[in-house]
Amino acid sequence: MKSPQAIIYSSSSSRISFLFFSLAIICLTSATVSASYDGNETDYLALLSFKSKITQDPYKVLTSWNHSFHFCDWNGISCGKRHKRVTALQLDSQGLEGSLPSHVGNLSFLRELSLGNNSFQGNIPHELGRLSRLRYLYLYDNKLSGVIPTNLSGCSNLEVLFLSGNKLAGSIPKETSLLSKLTSLVIQDNKLTGGIPPFLGNITSMEVFSARGNPLGGSIPDTLVQWKSLTAFHSGECNLYGSIPHSIFNLSLLVNFTSAGNHLTGSLPLEIGNQLPNLEFLQLRDNELTGVLPPSISNCSKLRFLEMNNNNFSGKLTINFLNLRDIYVIRLTNNNFHGRGEADDMRFIDSLKNSTRLVTLNLYGCNLIGVLPISIGNLSDQLSSLYLGQNQLFGSLPSSIGSLVGLTTLYLENNRFKGNIPTSVGKLQKLQVLGLYSNQFSGPIPDAIGNLSLLTELYLDSNKLEGHIPSSLGKCKQLNALTLADNRLSGKIPKQLLQLPSLTIGLNLSQNGLSGSIPSEIKDLKMMNILDISYSNLSGTITSSLGECISLTTLNLRGNQFQGMIPSSLSSLRGLEVLDISQNNLSGKIPQFLEKWKSLEYLNLSFNDFEGEVPVVGVFANETAFSVSGNNKLCGGLVTLELPKCKATGSKKKRFPFFILVIVIAPTLLVVLCCVYLLCKKKRNSQPSQSSGSERFMKVSYNQLLKATDGFSVANLIGEGGFSFVYRGILDSDDGKSVAIKVLHLQNRGAQKSFIAECEAWRNIRHRNLLKIITSCSSTDFQGNDFKALVYEFMPNGSVHDWLHSSAYTSKLNLLQRINILRDVANALDYLHNRCQTTIVHGDLKPSNILLDDDMVAHVGDFGLARLLGTGLNQNSSTGVKGTIGYAPLEYGIGSEMTSCGDVYSFGILLLEVMTGKKPTDDMFNDGLSLHKFAYMALPDQVIDVIDNDAIVLQSTEANAKKVEECLAATIKIGVSCSVDSPPQRMKIEIVVNELQRILDVLQNL
Structure with missing residues (x-):
């Protein structure tokens, strides 16, 4: 029998053993939880609350946010070494969607909250004001709305506040002035109002302030002079008015000062250049500033960017650029730097010789008077764009212009240059656009222009050029727009010129003294939009080869000596919108196909020798859309034409009186028309012209x-x-x-x-x-x-998206239709990227933006996200939406600029969707599988397995079936090549056009 002591000891021992056992069980069962927050449950729960509000996580960045890891090891989380408390939450550019929970305010040790470039919605939680240790708050480029919380002032240690690119409204709260340590306040691209409040001047630590792109209103307060440490001030497009306080220019540390696109008035201080020795970026374009452009800007030796265009500056341009060695952009367009015709009016050009980094010099429309000095050739070999158009420059163009070997764009239009075009322009091997129109250049067009292999646009119209059109232009294999109108050129149209398939925008040879007929080689210009050879003294018949120029939208043959009938081959020009063949010697009946063209908006058949009945349908149903005057053998038509009724068969009613009437009236009408023409020509020559015609847009309310x-x-x-x-x-x-x-x-x-x-x-x-x-x-x-x-x-046939995915469309696209659509879209992209005067990036190419007309021809629409490269328009692509998920390339998701390579990626995805019938966001594409990879894995032998069943109609013979499969594989390969991750490795769009056309030719011949 045990002693009492033993019993007591045994009992105690059992209890102790049970206690240790219980503790062990607790430790085992809660091991994963304790591993997750290690005692800091507040931070752990706050992070879980954050995760619970995320509705989209496309890159799976929050996968690691689970019980298997301590929260300090979760993606985007940083903790302090001592207390294991969250000090930073960094999840920029992760494609996250959702809202911000109030529990984030419980991360009391947080020093940085960085959630920029995502899709967070809703209000900014006012609980963030509890984060007294917070130094950096980045919420830029989201979809946040509401107001800026007043109690952010509780973040007493806040140094950087980025709220740009959201939907925030209201005014800047007065409590913001309590953030005494704030160095950067970036609130651009929101909907804020209430002006730039004067109380912001109390934040004396301010270094960077950016509020551009808000409808703030008001003026720039002079209290900002207290920002002694200010280096950057951005207030463009803020609807500001009044003058800029001159005291602002005493902030000697200022590096960037921009306030473009406002209603600012007044002048700049004459001593601005002495007051701002650190200035690098000065942008005050699109305001109402007056006075002289201060010569003291010469002392801003660090200046790199000067943009003062579209103001009312006046007086002689006297800035000495000798000390501005780093300047790379000078834009002073549309001011009134009126010269006095003195020998030194353009002397500032001499002072640019030291600016070896100069890329852009734009002095368009500045009312400059004088001779362009020989020293123009001393400008930087990095100079890419030179704009001196719409001034009063006279004399000859110096041959030294040929020394500017870096030029890609040269515009000297609407001046008074005379003499020959120097042959030295042939040395500008990088030149893409040359505009010398509306001057007084004479002599021949230099053969040397044919050496410009990269030339895409050449405008030499409205000069006094003589001689033949040089056949050397046929060597400009990338030329897509050529205008030689209104000169004194003679001879035949060179065949080499018409063998440039790159001529897509247009060819204008009007108002010259040419001879001969239209060469049959015109058929090679299949993608050309505009052909104008009016008043060019051409003769013969209208060549049937014109019918192969299937992309024509405007055809003007007016005022020549063409004879015979309108060739039936023109019936293939179904996209023609304007056809003018008036004032020739054409005869025969009006072809029936003219009344069937749905696209035709204007038709001029006047002053020829047409006969027979005038139709009353199509374009002939609208009396303002066509003209048939001066054809005395026509009858019928609309009543308002007052033509004689057409005779019934066998009728012998005399037509003598009507014939006499025409004989009497026709000369009068001809005189009137000639007067109208001369007036129009005079008006045209008095205005800058980029093309031969102007579009007429109706006004709607x-x-x-x-x-x-x-x-x-x-x-x-x-x-x-x-x-x-x-x-x-x-x-x-x-x-x-x-x-x-x-x-x-x-x-x-x-x-x-x-x-x-x-x-x-x-x-x-x-x-x-x-x-x-x-x-x-x-x-x-x-x-x-x-x-x-x-x-x-x-577009009556809806969108490609509808045809692919809508149940309302019972019939589906066949293979030929799909390839035709893809070819059409590729042609449109090739035009936007390579054939426009300004490269245009569409930015949102997808099936819903591809629309189909009656003939199932594809038309690309919705340019709401478009970006015009090199124009300053829509350049802020780092803010806001860039394309649509699934179609936008990966580089956009990490903040890259929009480029034509991005459009090619979108086209590749679109192609794969059209051919497979699967959206890039289909549920099957997860765990690393994408539409691109899905198609890539099917190459080359299993392509038939991924093609949409509705697209495949195999031919009757085995050989044809094999060709179809080869075409399918080639098409999928194009889509895969366009949608690779690396932009430089994507297929060029011009190659895509050729490849799709080749595939289409094979299929059509089966």
Whole structure:
């Protein structure tokens, strides 16, 4: 029997053993949890709350946020070594979507919160004001709305605050002035109002302030002079007015000062250059500034960027650039630096010889008077763009211009240059655009221009050039626009010129003294949009080869000596919008195909010898859209034409009186028309001209659009995007034809920029595979709200997306239709990237933006995200949306600029979707599998397994079936090559066009 002591000891021992056992169990069962937060449960729970609010995590960056790891080891988390508390949460550019939970305010040791370039929505939680240790707050480029929380002032140690690129509204809270350690306040591209408040001057630690792209209003307060440490000030496009306080220019540490696109008035201090010795970037374009451009800018020896265009500066340009060795951009366009015709009016050119990094010199429209000095050849060999157009420069063009070997763009138009074009221009091997139009150049066109192998656009119109058109131009294999109109050129059109398939924009040889007929080689210009050879003294018949120029939208043969009938081959020009063959000697009946063309907007057949009945359908149904005057053998037509009725068969009614009437009236009409022509020519020569014609856009009001869509009814809604609704409508002024009306959501951030981008893009482009814009409307609705809309040609066959994925479309696209559509889209991209005067990046290529007309011809639309390279438009692509998920290239997700390579990637994805029928966001694409990889793995022998079944119609013979499979493999290979991750390795779009055309030729011959 155990003793009491033993019993007690045994009992105690058992209890102790049980206690240790229980502790062990607890430790085992909670091991994973304790490993996750190691006692710091507050931070752990705050992070879990953050994760719970994330709705999209495309890159799976939060996969590691689980119980298997301590939260200090989670992606994007940094902790202090001592206390294991979260000090930094960094998840920039991860494609995250969701909202910010209030629990983030519990991360009390947080020093940096960095969530920029994602898609967070909702308000900024006011609980962030509890983060007293926070130094850096980055919430830029999201979709945050609401106001800036007033209690952010509780973040007393905050040094950097980035809230740019959101939808924040309201004014800058007064409590912001309590952030005494703040060095950077970046709030650009929001919807903030209330001006730049004077109390911000109390934050004396401020170094960087950027508020551009907000409708702030008000003026620049002079209290900002207290920012003694300021290095950067950006307030462009803020609707500011008043003068710039001269005291601002006493902030000697200032490096960047920009306030472009406002309504600022007054002058700049004459001593600005002495007050700002560190200035590198000065941008005050698009304001109403007056006075002289201070000569003291010469002392800003660190200046790299000077942009003062579109102001009212006057007086002689006397800046001495000798000390500005680092300057690379000078833009002073559209000011009034009126000279006095003295020998030294252009002497500032001499002082640029030390600016060896100069890339752009733009002095367009500055009213400069004088002779261009020989020293122009001493400018930097890095100079890429030189604009001296729309001035009063005279004398000859110095041959030293040929020393500027870095030039890609040279515009000297609308001056008074005379003499020969120097042959030295042939040394400018990098030149892509040459504009010498509207001068007084004489002599021959130098053969040396043929040496410019990279030349894409050549404008020599409205001069006094003589001699033959040099055949050497045929060596300019990339030329897509050539205008030689209104000169004194003679001889035949060289065949070499017509063998340039690159001529896609247009060829204008009008108003010259040429001879002969149109060479049959014209058939090689299959992609040309505009051909104008009016008033060029050409003769013979209209060559049937013109019928092969299937991309023509404008054909002007007016005022020549052509005879015979209109060739039936022209019936293939189904995209023609303007046809003018007036004032020739053409005869025969009006071809029936003219009345069937749906695209034709204007037709001029006047003053020929046509006979027979005038139709009353198609273009002939609108008396303002055509002219047949001066053809005395025509009859019928619209009543308003007042032509005689057509005789019934066998009728012998005399026509003598009508014939006499025509004989009497015709000379009078001819005199009137000649007067009108001379007046038009005079008006044309008095204005800068980039092309031979000007487009006529109808004017529409908000009320008209409201009526056209039955009050923007849901029944007429045919599409919806991030920035707009699209309605089908019928305009009273558009002959009852359906149109598509795109109404912008101006309340959405980016909609205004989208409208401007789209207008700028449409202003620069015209191609048969681009959606045709009819007009735009910028007005107010009946409540006084801003209203903006774009009106397009209606596409009756909907979008490619509809044909691929909508159950409403019972029939599907066959293989030939798909390849044709892809070829059309590739042609449009090739035009935008390589054939425009300004390279245009579409930015949002996808099936829903590819629309189909009656003939299933594809038209690329929606240029709301477009970017015009090299123009300064839409350059801030690091902010806001860049394309659509699935179609946008990976480099956009990490902040890269939009490029033409990005469009090629989108085209590659679009091609693969068209051929496979699968969206890039299909549920099957996960765990590393993508549409690109799906297609790549099928090459070369299993392609048939990934092609959409509706696309494949195998031919009857085994040989044909094999060719079809080869074509499918070749097509998929194009899509894969375009959608590789590395931009430089993507297939060039011009190669894509050729490859798709080759595939199409094979399929059509089966």
